[in-house]
Amino acid sequence: MSAIGTGYDLSASTYSPDGRIFQVEYATKAVENSGTAIGLRCKDGVVLAVEKLVQSKLMVPGSNRRILAVDRHSGMAIAGLLADGRHVIKRARDEAENYRDIYRVPIPGKMLTDRIGQYVSMHTLYSSVRPFGSALLIGAVDTHGPQLFLVEPSGVYWGYAGCAIGKGKQVAKAEIEKLKLDELTVAEGVKEAARIIYAAHDENKDREFQLEMSWIPVANGGRHQPVPPEIQAEAEQYAKDALLGDEMEDDDDDM
Secondary structure (H helix, E strand, O other): OHHHOOOOOOOOOOOOOOOOOHHHHHHHHHHHOOOOEEEEEEOOEEEEEEEEEOOOOOOOOOOOOOEEEEEOOEEEEEEEOHHHHHHHHHHHHHHHHHHHHHHOOOOOHHHHHHHHHHHHHHOOOOOOOOOOOEEEEEEEEEOOEEEEEEEOOOOOEEEOOEEEEOOOHHHHHHHHOOOOHHHOOHHHHHHHHHHHHHHHHHHHOOOOEEEEEEEEEHHHOOOOEEOOHHHHHHHHHHHHHHHHHHHHHHHHHHO
C-alpha cells in the first residue's frame, strides 16, 4: 500500500511506513514535467536560461516570464508550477528588501538561498499547507563572486557550478558536464546555455518553445538583467547551427 502512496499522501506531515513524504514527491514530479531550466556559473558571472513551452499560439511572446529579478544583483529561474514559483520569488524579494534595510548592503546569495530554503521547507511540515510544486535556480553576484544555487520542493538547497532542472535535465546535465565553466565567460556561457536548451528540447520537437535568458555579469557591477536581444539572437543561431551539425554527423554515421 505504501509503495503507491494510498492513504499516506493526504497530508505533507504524514510519513509512509518506508519513510517517504508523497506530497513532496508529487511536487518534484511537477518540476520534472516542466520545461528545462539551466544555470551556469561562469568565471565572470552567472547565466540563467529557461525552455518556456508555448501553451498556445495566441500567447503574447514574452508573457508569463520564468526568469525574474529578486534584487539588483540576483535573479531566479522557475521550473514547475509558475504560480508557486512566483509566490516564492515574492518572498525572496521581501527577504532581500528587509536585509538591505537592516544592513544597508545587498543580501549575499547563500543567505538568500538559505532563507528561501527554510520558507519552502516550512510548507512540507504542516497539514494546513502543501509543498510548492516548483524548483528554483538562484543566481547572484556578491562579495564572494558569482553564485548559483538550486532550491528543491523539499526545501533542500545546493550550490552548483552548473545545474539543470525540468524535463530535459538529464540531457542538459550531460552537456553541462562537458563544459569548462571556470574558463567560460558569460558571453560564451550565453551561447552554450542556448545550445544546451535546444539540445534538451530535441526530444520534444512537436512542441514549440521560447528561449528565455538572463545574465549577471561582474563587468556591469553584478546587475541581473535580461540578455540583450541581439546577443540572444546570435546565441540562438549558434545553437541551431550546432544542432544541425550534430544531425548531419548522425546521418553520416548511419550511412
